[in-house]
Amino acid sequence: MSQAAQAISADSEFDRDTSVSLRAPGVYDADLSEGWAILSAVNGGYLLAIVARALRDALPHPDPFTVTAHYLTPSKPGPAVVRTETVRTGRSLATGQASLFQYEPDGTEVERVRVMAAYGSLDSLGDDVRTLVKPPVLPPPERCLGTEDGPAAFPDDSGFSRRVTVRLDPATAGWAIGAPSGKGEMRGWFSLADGREPDPLSLLLTVDAFPPTAFDLGLKGWTPTVELTTHIRGLPAPGPLRVFVTTRNLAGGYLEEDADVWDSADRLVAQARQLARAPRETRVPGAR
Amino acid sequence: MSQAAQAISADSEFDRDTSVSLRAPGVYDADLSEGWAILSAVNGGYLLAIVARALRDALPHPDPFTVTAHYLTPSKPGPAVVRTETVRTGRSLATGQASLFQYEPDGTEVERVRVMAAYGSLDSLGDDVRTLVKPPVLPPPERCLGTEDGPAAFPDDSGFSRRVTVRLDPATAGWAIGAPSGKGEMRGWFSLADGREPDPLSLLLTVDAFPPTAFDLGLKGWTPTVELTTHIRGLPAPGPLRVFVTTRNLAGGYLEEDADVWDSADRLVAQARQLARAPRETRVPGAR
Numbered sequence: 001m002s003q004a005a006q007a008i009s010a011d012s013e014f015d016r017d018t019s020v021s022l023r024a025p026g027v028y029d030a031d032l033s034e035g036w037a038i039l040s041a042v043n044g045g046y047l048l049a050i051v052a053r054a055l056r057d058a059l060p061h062p063d064p065f066t067v068t069a070h071y072l073t074p075s076k077p078g079p080a081v082v083r084t085e086t087v088r089t090g091r092s093l094a095t096g097q098a099s100l101f102q103y104e105p106d107g108t109e110v111e112r113v114r115v116m117a118a119y120g121s122l123d124s125l126g127d128d129v130r131t132l133v134k135p136p137v138l139p140p141p142e143r144c145l146g147t148e149d150g151p152a153a154f155p156d157d158s159g160f161s162r163r164v165t166v167r168l169d170p171a172t173a174g175w176a177i178g179a180p181s182g183k184g185e186m187r188g189w190f191s192l193a194d195g196r197e198p199d200p201l202s203l204l205l206t207v208d209a210f211p212p213t214a215f216d217l218g219l220k221g222w223t224p225t226v227e228l229t230t231h232i233r234g235l236p237a238p239g240p241l242r243v244f245v246t247t248r249n250l251a252g253g254y255l256e257e258d259a260d261v262w263d264s265a266d267r268l269v270a271q272a273r274q275l276a277r278a279p280r281e282t283r284v285p286g287a288r
Numbered sequence: 289m290s291q292a293a294q295a296i297s298a299d300s301e302f303d304r305d306t307s308v309s310l311r312a313p314g315v316y317d318a319d320l321s322e323g324w325a326i327l328s329a330v331n332g333g334y335l336l337a338i339v340a341r342a343l344r345d346a347l348p349h350p351d352p353f354t355v356t357a358h359y360l361t362p363s364k365p366g367p368a369v370v371r372t373e374t375v376r377t378g379r380s381l382a383t384g385q386a387s388l389f390q391y392e393p394d395g396t397e398v399e400r401v402r403v404m405a406a407y408g409s410l411d412s413l414g415d416d417v418r419t420l421v422k423p424p425v426l427p428p429p430e431r432c433l434g435t436e437d438g439p440a441a442f443p444d445d446s447g448f449s450r451r452v453t454v455r456l457d458p459a460t461a462g463w464a465i466g467a468p469s470g471k472g473e474m475r476g477w478f479s480l481a482d483g484r485e486p487d488p489l490s491l492l493l494t495v496d497a498f499p500p501t502a503f504d505l506g507l508k509g510w511t512p513t514v515e516l517t518t519h520i521r522g523l524p525a526p527g528p529l530r531v532f533v534t535t536r537n538l539a540g541g542y543l544e545e546d547a548d549v550w551d552s553a554d555r556l557v558a559q560a561r562q563l564a565r566a567p568r569e570t571r572v573p574g575a576r
Contacts, residue, residue, distance in 0.1 A: 002382070050443050065514065065542070065563065066514060066515040068377070068382050068404060068515070069354040070404055070515060071404060072375065072376045072383060073375045074378075087358070087360065087399070088361075090400070093514065095358050095360060096404070097311050098434075099400075111375070111376070114375060114383070114385070114404065115318050116356060116358055116402065117356060118514050118515060118563075122540070125539070125541055125542070126330050126540055126541065127540075128538075128539070128540065128541065129539040130505070130538040130539065131536065131537045131539060132471065132472050132535065132537065132538070133536040133537070176508070183327070184420050186362045213570025226353065226354060226381065227354040227356070227406060227517070229356060229515070229517045229561070229565050231544060231561075233537055233539055233540070233542070234466065234529060234539055234540065246418065247558070248418070248419065248420050248421045249320075249419045249421070249519055249521055249559065250416075250417075250418040250419070250420070250557045251413070251416070251417040251418065251419060251522055251555075251556070252410070252413025252414055252415075252416065252417070252521070252522065253413055253416065254353070254413070254521070256519060256521075256559055267539070268537045269541070270535070271537065271544055271561075272560075273292065273517065273519075273561055275353065275406075277356045
C-alpha cells in the first residue's frame with residue numbers, strides 16, 4: 001500500500017471499521033461495527049469489504065477483480081473471524097476463498113458469508129479502455145435527494161445512512177412519497193461521508209448501498225441478498241461515484257439487481273449483479 | 289426426477305455425457321467427453337453442467353438458482369471427480385460448493401473448476417412473473433446462420449459445434465467474413481443437436497455456448513473465462529431458446545459477457561455474466 005493510501009486510511013472510519021488483524025496464517029480477526037447496520041442487520045457490502053481486505057492480505061495480488069458472496073446467515077455487530085484459503089496462484093491472477101464467521105454464546109463459529117474471488121493488479125492493466133456504453137445522464141448532486149430531503153431515502157435513520165452519502169435522482173425517488181416509477185431503477189451519487197476517496201474495497205460497499213430497486217417497483221420490505229457478484233474493472237478516480245441500479249426480471253419471488261458504478265473520469269469501474277428475494281409486501285415504506 | 293425426464297435422459301447425449309456416479313458421500317466420478325471440446329479444451333458450460341448435476345444429487349433441492357464457477361486450470365477429455373460440500377441447508381434454498389478435479393499421471397488430483405451455488409425448487413416458485421423487459425427481436429431460425437452456412441461460426445469443426453445447434457442473427461455474424469459490427473453482440477437460436485429439451489442443467493451449457501462477443505469487436509483468439517455466474521430464473525418451456533450476449537466494457541485486457549436466455553414462452557429463464565480475458569490479437573478468425 002502506498003504511503004498516501006495509509007495516510008488516508010488512518011483518518012477514515014470506513015478503513016478503521018473494515019480493518020482486520022492477522023491471528024494465524026490466513027486467519028483474520030475483525031469487528032463488525034454497528035455503525036454500518038441498517039436496522040439490526042449489518043450491511044452486506046460492508047461485510048464484503050472486510051472479507052476482501054483479509055483476502056487482499058492473504059493473496060499475492062492486491063485488487064479484487066471478481067468477488068462472489070453467498071449470504072448464509074444474518075450478521076450482527078460484534079467480533080468475527082475471516083478464514084481464507086489460497087486456491088490458486090498465477091502470474092497475473094490469484095484465486096481465493098474466504099468465510100466470515102461469528103460466535104455463538106458457547107464459542108461455536110457460525111458461518112455468515114462465503115466468498116470466492118480472483119485478485120490481480122488493476123494498476124498493471126494498462127489503458128486500452130474500449131467501454132462501449134456511456135454513463136447514463138444524472139442530475140447534478142444538488143438536484144438529487146438525500147436522507148435530509150424529506151421522506152427518508154433509507155428505511156430508518158441508520159448508522160449506515162450516516163456513513164454513506166447517497167443522493168438519488170428524483171426520477172427514481174418517487175417511491176419515498178408513494179409514487180414509485182414502476183421501472184425498477186435506482187440512480188444517484190455515492191460517496192463515503194468521511195470523505196475517503198473510492199478504491200476497489202470501497203466499491204464493494206458501493207454496489208450494495210442503494211435502496212432496493214424493489215421499492216421503485218412498488219414493493220416494500222426486506223430484499224435479502226442470496227448471492228452478489230462484483231467485477232472491479234478499474235481503479236476509481238477521486239471524486240463522487242455515479243451508481244445505476246436496475247432490475248429487469250422479477251419472477252417467482254426473486255429478482256436480480258444490476259449495479260453499474262462510474263467514476264468521475266467516466267470510467268465504468270464496477271459491475272455487480274445480485275440475486276435477491278423479492279419483498280412479500282406491495283406497499284413501499286413512506287407510502288400512505 | 290419424473291419418469292418423463294428419465295425417459296428423455298436415456299436418449300440424450302447431453303445427459304449421458306454429463307452423468308455422474310456416486311463414489312462416496314458427496315463424491316462423484318465423471319468422465320469428460322471429447323465430444324464437448326472446442327479444439328482441445330473442454331467447454332466450460334459442459335463442465336458446469338457436470339458439476340451442477342453432482343450438486344443436484346448432493347443437495348436437498350433440485351434446481352440451481354445461482355451458480356458461480358471459477359475456472360482454474362484447463363480441462364481435458366477423460367476421467368474426473370467432483371467433490372461436493374453442503375454449506376447450508378434451508379427450507380427453500382440450500383448452498384453448496386463443489387470442485388471438479390482431474391488426475392496427473394501419478395494420480396495427483398488437480399483442481400479444474402470451483403463452484404459455489406444455491407439450489408432451490410423452481411417448480412415451487414409460482415407464477416408472479418413481472419419481467420420488465422421484452423425479448424429482443426431475432427430473425428426466425430431459417431434466416432439465421434449456422435456452421436453449415438459458409439465461414440465457420442465456430443473456430444473449428446469441433447465436437448462441440450456438432451452437439452449444439454446455434455443459429456446466429458446475421459447482424460452479429462459479420463465477423464465470420466471479416467466485417468464485425470463493433471457492437472460486442474452475439475444473438476441467436478440455441479438447441480441441443482440431439483433434440484433434448486432445455487432444463488436448468490442444460491441452461492448452464494447454453495449461457496457459454498456462443499462465439500465470444502470479442503469476435504464482434506474485431507478481436508480474434510481465445511477468450512478464457514475467469515469467472516461465470518448464472519442465475520436460472522425459471523423452468524424453460526420446450527422448444528428452441530433465444531440467446532442474447534452483450535459486452536459493454538472492454539478495459540485493461542478484460543471484458544464482461546452478459547448472456548440472457550429466453551424460452552419459447554417468452555420467459556427470461558437464465559441471466560449469466562462472465563469476466564473473461566480479452567483476446568490479444570486484433571483480427572477475427574476467418575477474416576482475410
